Amino acid sequence: MHLGRIAAPGLVGLALAAAFSVPTSARPQDDDDDDRRVLAARAVQENCLICHGKELITSQRLTPKQWKAEVEKMVGWGSPLPADRRDGVVDYLAREYPDTAGEPAVARITYDEAVASVARQVDPEGSPAGSAARGGPLFQAHCANCHGSDAQGAELGPNLVERPVVWRKAEHDEIVRKGRGRMPGFAASLKPADEADLLAWLRGRRYRVVPPARL
């Protein structure tokens, strides 16, 4: 069984919705179960899919003990999953993807689609030319709390430096405007000229090795 081809780069939102589907039923304790599942599925979307795709999770076949160890490892590696949600997420993952389940279905993607998903895109015609000198302070003011003052990632926001999104203006602007997961949208506070300035600043950044917080 194949899930079919991955269509376009911006399908992350669709994939998020489809990935962690939640069944419903009629009995009261099932409603509680459903609530727990909804909460856990959302916790996974908001705290795991910041850094990597859903397939990495849905393809696993692990015991509850193994799932607990993986979740703890991911928290140690920077997942902002709140402490009070961890047990619920472990239970959910162990139920949905147990070691006794059959092999995962695997989607297909052509090489060209994969290349396109990370390729540089030409800025839309008429895009304002941004200024990195203005973008730096804007980044510190609006973005650094989550993404770090060097944009290489912090508590809630991933590393943005030299990431494909920095060269895909339409995608960048949409995320800044509408937000994604735990990131709020900034449409009310940032204008298109600000988006262009932020992007100009991000494009000028190069990856610097930061001494690791913990080896």
Add this chain to the structure above:
Amino acid sequence: MAQHAPDPGPNNPPVRRNRRDWAIQTLGLWLALGRLTGLRSARGEADDPTGGLLLRNAHPLDLETPVADLESRFTPNDRFFVRSHLATPAEEHDLASWRLRIAGLVGKPLELGLDDLKHLNTITVPAVLQCSGNGRAYYRPRLPGLAWDRGAVGNAEWTGVRLADVLKEAGLDPAAAHVHFRGADAPPSPKTPAYLRSIPISRALDPSTLLAFSMNGRPLPHLHGGPLRLIVPTWTANHSVKWLREITASKDEAPGFYQQTAYKMPKTPMPPDATPKPADLVPLTTMNVKSLITSPAEGTTTKAGKVEVRGVAWTGEGHVTAVEVATEPGPGWVSGTFLDPPVVGTWRRWRATVDAPANGPVVVKARATDSKGETQPEATPWNKSGYLWNGIDRVTINVG
């Protein structure tokens, strides 16, 4: 997700109990308690007409090659598997300003552009790259990690310059014992370990260790680590660091998770509930002997009679000396013939003809032997990272 009860059947090989692995394999089997199961859904590869790669992860990109695409001597660039540990970085947007930094225990730290590298002596080396986790999906009990099936492997011609020549240009200090490599695939969080790897100086100075800027005659594609990557033939592909940025000569191994904790194997097989101590572990370097049946595809229907079986075989040190093929049921192993000469670090295509007995499912299996006398086992001894699976390859066909 659909949940299937595991089926015992022709895809569950009886584990051969040779003396060396008996205890471990028995323990592994006992723990698995009949949960051995074939990989049916992942093997519907021949069904897909799109020719797509198997999507193990969309972000970062981890893509597996369908086995039928591994039949040729060299795997085309648009079929070769893709692995990204931490991120697929942005494509290099200004190649003219791209620089490779060489520093550490060198007399003359350098920053080299692509043109600088191309002015050095250029060589072409054929080499197999195989993910250490290729075949992880076959281990029982199951373990965490990318569930590669059989296609996280490929063979290509790599063109570039010898790492030894570049280190010489930089005036390598005799005190250097290791060489570190860092690429542009940066961690998503400051708490995530960087993908920092090192190799011992003896391997760094080996004439086959190269910095590659071409793959199968084309500029090294972005997904495969362009503009420059390390290639360490015969070693597992995690050493062949992609998107190279920095090379550092040092007295010590690289620090950090990906060198100190990951990519280690127990010296002797350990059961799943054991907790290995650091002293029990050794670095994972050379590949082990392995063969792959590229044809017939899983689930093929054929008439009774002669069946041509095709595939490739490779190893780490040395070269593959024999491939044998058999059917279950069947009269036993027959020898395959090679299409390619033995060359260290690259694979050899092979062919064999077997008799498919009349009617029903038949397992076609292949096993390779190498010049060090190593042969594939029925099932590789379990290790907690799921590395180096090299169990005998098996494909089920229907004879009707």
